[in-house]
Amino acid sequence: MTVLVLGGTGEARALAAALTADGVPVTSSLAGRVAEPVLPVGDVRVGGFGGADGLAAFLREAGTSAVVDATHPFAATITANAAAACAEVDVPLLRLQRPGWSAQPGDDWRWAASLAEAATMVHGTVFLTTGRQGVGAFAALPGRVLVRSVDPPTEPLPAGATLLLARGPFSVTDEVALMTGHGVDVVVTKDSGGHMTEAKLTAARQLGIPVVLVRRPALPAGVAVVHTVAAAREWVASR
Numbered sequence: 159m160t161v162l163v164l165g166g167t168g169e170a171r172a173l174a175a176a177l178t179a180d181g182v183p184v185t186s187s188l189a190g191r192v193a194e195p196v197l198p199v200g201d202v203r204v205g206g207f208g209g210a211d212g213l214a215a216f217l218r219e220a221g222t223s224a225v226v227d228a229t230h231p232f233a234a235t236i237t238a239n240a241a242a243a244c245a246e247v248d249v250p251l252l253r254l255q256r257p258g259w260s261a262q263p264g265d266d267w268r269w270a271a272s273l274a275e276a277a278t279m280v281h282g283t284v285f286l287t288t289g290r291q292g293v294g295a296f297a298a299l300p301g302r303v304l305v306r307s308v309d310p311p312t313e314p315l316p317a318g319a320t321l322l323l324a325r326g327p328f329s330v331t332d333e334v335a336l337m338t339g340h341g342v343d344v345v346v347t348k349d350s351g352g353h354m355t356e357a358k359l360t361a362a363r364q365l366g367i368p369v370v371l372v373r374r375p376a377l378p379a380g381v382a383v384v385h386t387v388a389a390a391r392e393w394v395a396s397r
């Protein structure tokens with residue numbers, strides 16, 4: 159049995175390590191967006207497949223027996239392509255997606271349907287933590303904007319942007335210091351979930367700063383979904 163793990167997340171790396179420990183041959187696939195990615199253990203391929211048809215051809219040629227789509231909750235195109243390709247070549251597919259974040263007492267959260275809508279909901283000094291893709295949706299913001307991403311964005315930035323290049327995890331102490339130091343009025347984030355980047359939410363709660371969260375895209379219909387690496391590992395073992 160060979161498993162293709164569509165990756166680019168901490169969960170994908172953890173799953174590749176777990177399956178390797180179980181003696182299951184794994185190929186992890188990365189899009190190649192990040193200049194110096196944290197690599198999973200085992201076989202790794204980098205770059206797009208060429209759409210759903212390209213992915214289907216890859217699955218056939220590699221003799222892949224199962225696919226786990228462990229990509230980021232906002233990587234909607236590859237998730238749709240995985241569903242279409244696996245249906246086409248009749249390869250079982252599992253979606254591993256970490257749960258979204260839940261508001262706690264003291265949170266001031268406002269939900270947006272898209273990055274574009276989020277851009278209409280913010281004023282003052284904005285801390286933009288949505289990653290470099292799609293950051294162009296905020297290009298017309300008139301005020302100060304802290305833009306944090308792992309690699310520099312290629313899309314246009316607001317005139318008052320300050321770029322912070324950093325990779326999580328971040329501590330609550332550092333997030334509080336950052337938000338206080340820059341006089342942040344509002345934080346913008348995708349509902350990515352997970353622990354790597356949730357410190358900003360705790361910091362915002364402590365400081366009484368509102369957070370605009372962009373909702374996740376819908377999942378393709380009919381695909382089995384689990385929320386933990388352990389459950390994905392069991393799914394592979396059960397096949």
Ligand code: NAP
Nearest residue numbers: 165166187188189206207208209229230232233234235236
């Ligand atoms: P996307 O919009 O869903 O995908 C765009 C194209 O990138 C896909 O059509 C595919 O190209 C290629 N691709 C995406 N993920 C791939 C993978 N794991 N292996 C091979 N090709 C892949 O994806 P995205 O939002 O740009 O995210 C790209 C990668 O970054 C994903 O692996 C994701 O897990 C990771 N990531 C994304 C975010 C985010 O906020 N979107 C955050 C953190 C990490 P082809 O059509 O040519 O196959």
